[in-house]
Amino acid sequence: MNLLTFDIEEWFLEKAYFGNKQSKYAEYDRLLEELLEHLSEHGHKGTFFCVGKLAEDFPQVVRKISNAGHEIGCHSNTHQWLNKMNYKQAMEDTHSAVDALQQCIGQKVKSYRAPAFSIGSDNKWAFEVLASNGITCDASVFPASRDFGGFPEFAKMEPTVVKYNGIEIHEFPIVTIKVIGKQIAYSGGGYFRFSPYFFIEKEMKKASYSMTYFHLGDLCPVIEGVMSKEDYERYFDETGTTKARYLRYFKTNLGVKGNKRKLFKLIERMGFCNIMEAELQTDWGEAPVISL
Ligand SMILES: [Zn+2]
Incomplete structure (x- = not known):
């Protein structure tokens, strides 16, 4: 089971931080169009985790993805790391984001990914925040150390039932492998950009479960200068x-250069499903359980 997921924040980041340039919006629009066409050609449905502000300021982007049959998940409201918020701020942020996305697409939003995988041992309460906002599936756990987060103590790299303070969430963690003594991911973000194609495909074929995570920013530069x-x-x-x-x-x-070709090749050659499909395919009675 290979999960296909994207984190969508570029239009929002451009507006909030990088100069609000029409040329960048046009570039992202073109890339998204190309990506959706390629996915449709190969019959894949992905989960697109969108920031809530995107639904407010660029609703046409969220609707375009949803109308193409992909699942819309939540990627926070303003792309702030969850581990930099307190419980109350995280509640407000998640509520605003889920509400904006649901209003935009007219459907329930049930899947979540925190910006920069920012759920870890110091903010386990985030799972309670998600469940209180109608989220049933999460993909925020990076079970190794990394910049801005990581949750090495989680120690599971397969669909897992998370129990915390009376709530339950179905977790789809990232898969990491050990390379030269260090746990790294290979199926998304910078790791995907840096790893040779044959290595990624080989690892994915070997695994019974893999979780990808891509951004349009992996395919074209988001920050054009320092x-x-x-x-x-x-x-x-x-x-x-x-x-x-x-x-x-x-x-x-x-x-980033050449990465689009690499991603499109992976889309052509591998089978994928999104989180909602994986949720249905998983036998949760047999899945590992982690009580936090
Ligand atoms: Zn993000």
Whole structure:
């Protein structure tokens, strides 16, 4: 079972942080169109986790994805990391986002992914926040250490029932593998951009479960130059040293060129399903249970 998921935030980021350029919106519109066509040609339905603000400011983008038959999931309201919010802020953020997305597409939103996989051992209460807002499936767990989050103690890399304070969520975690002593993901984001194609396909074919996560920003640059100190600090909420700003620029842009061809090849060659389909296919009675 290979899950196909996308995190959609680019239009919102452009408007809020990167200059509100019409040329960037047009570029994202074109890329999305091409991606949806390619998915339809190969009969795949994905889950697109969209930020709530996208439903408010760019509703046509969310509707276009939904009208093509894909599942719309929630990717927070303003792309702030959940581990930088307290319980009350996370409640408000999730409520606003789910509400805006549901109003936009006229359907229930049941799947969630936190920006930067920001659910970990310090904010397990986030699962309660999600369940209170009608979310039944989550894909926010990155069961290894990473920048901005990670949940190494989760230690499960298959569909898992999460129990916390009387609620239950069906978790679809990222899969990581050990390479030179370090746990890394291979099926999304920067890891997908940096890994050779044959390696990714080989790993996915070997696994009985895999979780992909892509962004339009993996296919074209989102940040076209090194961010100013001010913008960096507003966006990342940390000190924008020269080193940090250059590092972020390289991490965001390395491997973007040629990555579309790689992703489209994967779409052509592999079978995929989205979260709602995976939810139905999974025998939850047999799935591992984690009580947090
Ligand atoms: Zn995101």
